[in-house]
Amino acid sequence: MTYTQQLLRGAILRTIKILSCCFALWSWDRAILSAQQSKGPAPAPVPVQIGAAQKVFISNAGGEGFETVIDQTVFNGGPDRPYNEFYAAVKSWGPI
Numbered sequence: 001m002t003y004t005q006q007l008l009r010g011a012i013l014r015t016i017k018i019l020s021c022c023f024a025l026w027s028w029d030r031a032i033l034s035a036q037q038s039k040g041p042a043p044a045p046v047p048v049q050i051g052a053a054q055k056v057f058i059s060n061a062g063g064e065g066f067e068t069v070i071d072q073t074v075f076n077g078g079p080d081r082p083y084n085e086f087y088a089a090v091k092s093w094g095p096i
Contacts, residue, residue: 056090058087060080
């Protein structure tokens with residue numbers, strides 16, 4: 001095999017490798033995109049009673065304090081913080 005033939009063979013093999021990698025990446029990308037585009041079930045309709053309601057009752061079911069996870073502070077404010085923030089936001093809307 002001559003030197004030119006070896007160069008040509010090497011170039012062809014490199015091209016085949018590059019095209020194979022491109023095809024593999026393209027097919028992997030297509031698989032991920034098709035998985036992301038799958039739609040979940042349709043949302044349930046809102047009952048008429050909820051839309052016509054004049055008053056709301058907000059309850060705090062309580063919770064456990066998970067302020068730390070493996071000695072790292074994750075969030076602060078205690079277990080009632082989400083309820084307190086939600087309640088304050090709803091109160092800021094004022095009366096209907």
